[in-house]
Amino acid sequence: MTPRRTAALLITAAVLANVAFTGLGAVFDYPDVLKQPAGDVLASFRDSQGAVTAWFLALALSAALLAPIAVGVGRLSTARPMRWAVPIGMAAAAVQVVGLLRWPLLVPGWATTAAGADPVAAADARSSFGTANRVLGNVIGETGGYLLTAAWTLFVLAALGTAFAGRWFVALGSVSAALVAAGVLSPLDLPLVDTANFVGYVLWSAWLLAFAAVLILRHRRRTTVPVPPAAAAAATVGS
Template structure:
């Protein structure tokens, strides 16, 4: 499910980027965004719909991961799991604005007179800052970064998965966090922005999600169950160490 989410979302987002200049267009004013959206509808609406629900797939493996790793009783991972699930919901709201909120605004802007367009542009800005910048981008990204950082620390400390996965996850999560500068600048003009943080951070984070899924698929890990004796496998230099598979063997 991690791999499926990463691959399908990347395909949908790449299509959206090619035909709608996403995500750069998010920082354009309403007088630019709304006519561009109206020109691309209704096909553009369906692409946003696909982008939203392919990202939503991520909630399933995020919620199931503690059981797969045998860490259902780990308090830190429990809290992070709910943060991750909440993040996906907030991001889904941000994406689905383009399906249910933006189309009527774009139509009204296209067909209205000057006064109507001015009012629609104000409405656009309000919903864009609230549903997009605040919920989808700021809170959504912060919560999912918190999830990935917590998971990476657990990987490094408990070695339930290869340590390189934890180290790279911390690195890409840090890069992804730097994208908050671009989001905060929408409310605080002049706030420091690194233009490449969003592209590099989100791309690297997406690749890490795929690597996480592949690691779970190909490496032996313990499924949480009634047996309290069997330990979770310990990874050292990429090789599992368990009573059944001693590293020295």
């Protein structure tokens, strides 16, 4: 995991997440569709099952990339906060992947059963879907993802400090982390919480892209630093 590869993963994760989220909004009205009754959500899923499944897989992949990103970023500092950041980042990736994969792995079967002729089986499918949304979606994927993603960001910032890229980098990361963490209040239906969480992820994506840009620039500076004449002569003699 070189800095260049870490930068590439940061860019891929940010772009893929936003493209997938936009795609889900277009074909599935996600996440607003989740406010509808379970039967209506399953019917909407079944209507565009192929596209919805593909976009959720893309979103899960973007979340999974946080694991190798955490490893790569972890090599930028030996400070104690970074030692915490690596496992926290990997955990953030894991809980989000678990929450998102319910859509391509579990929901297709429930959607088919809910549309069937057996009313008892259909009711069980809707109930199972609701339970999965609460446990895998709200508790594990969302709440766990919000807290762990925010924690990873803050630990990384604590380890790197302003010396890495300046105060703007720390400010952008800190604000985005706080707004992402605000998503844990979403079940309380408080005003502006969902908006704050959405803005937080937009800012966090911008922070990831800025992170990648800083890594690329730092790499280029290291590779273009001129070799002092004395060092070059010594290297020639030694060869």
